[in-house]
Amino acid sequence: MKPGMDSSAQRYRRGWAAWLARAAAAILLFELISGLAVTVGPFQPAVEWGLLLHTIAGVLATALLTVYFARHWNNYSGQALSDVLLLGYVGLGALAICLLSGVAVTWQGLFALKTAPWLRYTHLISTLLAFAASMPHLFIAWLRRRAEVTRSAAGWLGSSVAWSLIAFAAAAVLTVAYSGTKYKNVFPSDYSFIYGKGRPFAPSLARTSTNGAFDPRSLGGSETCGSSTCHTQIYEEWKPSAHRYAAMDPIFQGVQTVMAKQNGPESTRYCGGCHDPISLFSGTKNILVENLTGLTGYNEGISCVSCHSIQKTDIRGNANYTMTQPVDYLWQWSPAGTAGATARNFLIRTYPRQHAQLSKRMYKKPEYCAACHKQFIDQEVNRVGWVQLQNQYDNWAASHWNKKGDARATVECRECHMPLVESSDPAAGDTSDYNRTADDHKHRSHRFLAANNFVPALLHLDGSQKHIQLTEKWLHGDIDIPEIRSKWADGPIVRIRLEVPPTVAPGQKLPIRVVLVSNKVGHDYPTGPLDMIQSWVEMRVQDEHGKTIFSSGQRDDRNFLVPGTFLFKAEPVDQYGNLIDRHNLWEMVGVRYRRSLFPGYSDTVEYNVLCPSGAPSVQVHSGDDVKEFSVATARPGTLRIDATLQYRKMDQFLLNYVMGEKAGLTAPVVEISGTTASVCVSRSGDASECR
Structure with missing residues (x-):
């Protein structure tokens, strides 16, 4: 006993009856149970409220706990080392780590993007260690002086439990007052169960x-x-x-x-x-x-x-x-900048278990x-x-x-x-x-x-x-x-290549072969609803003066593709053989034509150019894969051939049908890939004539 201090004062300051001891015990008991509820309990509003009170109590009580344990240390640290003292040191060290990690988790919950898992685990493990050391520390201390301190120890225990129960009662009251959004999971009273009540969302399989x-x-x-x-x-x-x-x-x-x-x-x-x-x-x-x-x-x-x-x-x-x-968190839908949103974000970050189930x-x-x-x-x-x-x-x-x-x-x-x-x-x-x-x-x-x-x-x-x-x-x-990068391909998603002879004589057919290769598409190209998506080859042949002498795959002044265009597409039909062209797929029973590129595969379109000197006009004959046209050529020269694979998300007919032609809308065209080749038109077949 320190000089000048009677036994009652000593007990008041350092015994089981000390109000600081009882307050500290009540706080720590509540913190322990509410924290364990977060760890092992079910996710529910009461636990969320408990976590909020756990945080508030922990922050507010930090100063009180610091004062109490500083006094406790001052009163007993000078004694000879014993089992009680050793357990006390371990418990106090673990509690210090628990408090510091708790403050860090709280700060991250409020201001960081997420809480560090190692900090949360440190907080939990240090809590369990503090509890594991403190229980035998208290029990042995009581056991050795039970005749003297049983009454005050009982009061210490009773007040600790009572104040903890008050805190839990507060959490219960708050839960009753607000437990999150109340949803109305009911169908409208006039809901039509056309496929039976067992399939309320049919014909969808969802x-x-x-x-x-x-x-x-x-x-x-x-x-x-x-x-x-x-x-x-x-x-x-x-x-x-x-x-x-x-x-x-x-x-x-x-x-x-x-x-x-x-x-x-x-x-x-x-x-x-x-x-x-x-x-x-x-x-x-x-x-x-x-x-x-x-x-x-x-x-x-x-x-x-x-x-x-x-x-x-x-x-x-x-x-x-x-x-x-x-399952929602409290204040799940509170708008940004509100207290509710701050609390929700804090709960998600510090109690992430439920949120993690969304991944x-x-x-x-x-x-x-x-x-x-x-x-x-x-x-x-x-x-x-x-x-x-x-x-x-x-x-x-x-x-x-x-x-x-x-x-x-x-x-x-x-x-x-x-x-x-x-x-x-x-x-x-x-x-x-x-x-x-x-x-x-x-x-x-x-x-x-x-x-x-x-x-x-x-x-x-x-x-x-x-x-x-x-x-x-x-x-x-x-x-x-x-x-x-190591397992994909380089270049465009679909490669395009022109295969043409170096020369052609007037009067001969110029075979132009366009080869399209699916290069880095993981499924068919194009994919999606091919009754409305369009991908086509745009071809242009120009003489050495830049005059276009043939074109295919252009759009007219109403943004429709000109007839004869080579087109990846599908032509679904209804049960009467009518073309499905308004995306009315609910009438579809089959497909009369479908063309697309399977991954890694190629497709070819051939154009045959007839080059007679003095041909009167351009003539186009459209077949499945072969396009023929005639080109007037009065003298040798070079033909420039440009081929481009184009894409647009929606054909003009459907867009006009849905949005109205007066809307003036058209889907933007994207050039997927393009290439160029030159052919010499020579009577002798000598390409040097074009140089």
Whole structure:
């Protein structure tokens, strides 16, 4: 006992009865239990509230705990080392680490993009170590002086438990007061179960985990992903992407309206699984619903959550997937800059377990993409029978890009369409790919670059200009992807080559062969709905004075391709043999013509040029692959031949049909690849005459 201090004062300052001891014990007990609830308990609002109180109490009590343990150290550190003292030292050291790591985690939760896992684990392990050392420390200390301190120790224990219970009661009250967004997962009262209540979303194969409706709010809210100072870069990539505008696409909306008028609004559920899942699962594609699209679905299309909530897919396609409703954090949809958003972001960063469930290895697999990137029509839709439509997955699976079982030699969907980009995003880094590391500072681009350079500009989407530039660069084959450089190809996505003889005499046919080779496309080229996509060869022959003496593949003044153009396309037909030219695929029963390039394969178109001196005009005869034309040639000279493979996302007829000819719209044309050759027209067959 220190001089001048009586036993009661000593007990007040350093014994079981000390108010500092009891306050410290109450705080630490609450911190222990609320922290363990976060670690091993179920994800629910009460645990989230407990975590918030855990953080607040920990921060506010840091000074109190520091004062108490400083006094405790001062009172006992001069004693001879014993088991009690050793346990106390260990517990105090672990507690110091626990407090420091807790402060660090709190700071990261508030101000960083994410919390460091090692800090969270340090906080947890030091907590368990402090508890493991403190319990025997307290028990032995009580045991050796139990006759003297039992009463005060009981009071210490009782007050600690009581104050902890008060804190837990506060968490319970807060949970009752607010436990997150209350969703209305019900179909509209007039919802039409035309295919039976067991198949509420048919003819789409998409379904929910409950086979019931989902409140549209639960699948939207992509803006919160980007405005939370978390996935800002990914959100900006997604905004002008095809996934984002899948529902608001005016061509989709126009075709959907025609389908609804012809077959009933329920039939459009076939489209909704891939284009508009939020509206589909909320029951919006129903009778008496204008535009058949809810506002959330229209604005977000394939939203962040709708893609990341899929738990199961099937490679049959036609949106054959199962979607679950994600479990929200508190203040899930609070707008940026509010206290609710700050609390939500803090919870996500410090309690990331639930959020991490939105990332699954299955999302990497081509089979995941196949759920929507493979399409067919069956009897429920066309009233006749099954017919295959676009099918990127099977194309890829059967191609030379797929080296089954060898990831280092295989080029998969995400490696091309979601290339790695420099990133400071919390999603940066990955250890599940053979060529990735946890700290590579890269994430997969969510632009999903492909071939649509039309709709982003048509809708004036944020970031559309940059997105279109990247799309056209992609179509040119100019985007370098370092991660697959060793197993991909160089150059344009489709190579074009001219095969012509060096000379031709007037009166002879000049054979021009255009060879097209699929160079770095992972599926058919072109792919998608080939009834509306156009890719063609534009040919121009000029004499040495620059006069065009033949052309093919040009567009007229109304932006239609001239007759006789060599064109990659499909010509689907209905059951009466009529051409499907309005994207009315619900009437399709077969294809009368289809031409595209399989990966690694080539196609050829031949032009035969007749060069008689004094031919009166140009004559064009169109066959399947052979184009013949005559060229007037009065004297020897050089013919320049230019061949270009062109691409546009939408043919002019369909665009005029959906948007109206008066709209003056036309899809921009992209040059995929081009080449040039020269031929000498010589009576003697000597090419030197043209030099």
